Amino acid sequence: MLSGYALLLHASRHPNRWIASARDWLPLPLMPLAYRQMGWFAPANHSHTLEQSWIGWDRMLFDWGFGRAIESLGLLLPALLEASYLTVYAVPTFSMAYLALTGRGGRMNHFLTVFLAGIYMAYAQFPFWPSEPPRTLYPGLDAPTVDTVFRRLNGHFLGVHGIHTSVFPSAHVSSVFAAAIGMRRAAPENPFIYRGLFLYATAVALATVYGRYHYSVDALAGGCVAWAAAALTGRIWPCSTTRPR
Structure with a gap:
């Protein structure tokens, strides 16, 4: 963290293309640190009051056939959704x-401003919504009946690196939707990229609920956080109108 501040101070006094590039990439290793720090706010004991109110919406969703629809094609959709969740990082x-x-390095701020706002606005809310995921609090309830290697990898990763502060709102969902919005601003001339990211973000949102990593309200709130971040940052970095170099 201190080295990052030192780099920013040096960059402000001695402008340099390579330092500017390093500054753009610096937030990436800091994101896991911010996530781990949110773990410091985990309560000693969860009351599970919030989860008890949220699980009812999920039960209704699964009673309507949400899980059966995803598993209707066998391994295909479960594997795609679990892989989407795994590759968010x-x-x-x-x-x-x-x-x-693609010569758009000068537009990094268009992307980073909304992306970082989307993920950190979700993190900042964790202490106010203490909760645990349905896959651990309600094991077996509406759980996927199709097992894939991606699901096993997700379970292992969350078991090792997960925190026990909150699951609301879903930072997975907020970050990928914010990334799609950020790419819409940074590369508006290439709709294939940002539309693909919006489709991917939708898959991640579905995966969070299907895999029981989150409650449906978490996923919905994560999407709302991303659009709130877009609204707040829109005046700072709207869509780029410059041509790529």
Whole structure:
């Protein structure tokens, strides 16, 4: 953290293209640190009051056939959704690499401003909504009946690196929708990229509920956080009108 501040101070006094590029990439290693710090706010004991009110909406959703519809094609959709959830962590790297490799490095701020706002606005709410995921609080209830390697990897990763502060709102959902909005601003001339990210974000939202990583209200709130971040940052970095270099 201190080295990051030192780099920013040096960059402000001695403008340099390489330092500016390093500054753009600096937030990526800081995001896991921010996530882990949210774990410090985990309560000693959860009352589960919030979860008891949220699970009713999920039960209704699954009674309507949500899980059966996803598993109707066998392994295909469950594997795609679990893989989408697993690869969320690569989205900022992919997005920034695309901008850098296509001559749009000068537009990083268009992407980063809304993306970071989307993820940190979700993190900041964790202490106010103490809760645990349905996969651990209600094991077996509406759980997927199709097992995939991606689901096992997700379970292992969350078991090792997960925190026990809150699941509301879903930072997975807020971050990927914010990334899609950010790419819409940074690369509006390439709709294939940002439309693909919006489709991917929808898959992630479905995966959070289907895999029982989150309650449906978490996913919905995560999407709302992303659009709130877009509204708050829109005046700072609207859609780019400059041509890529």
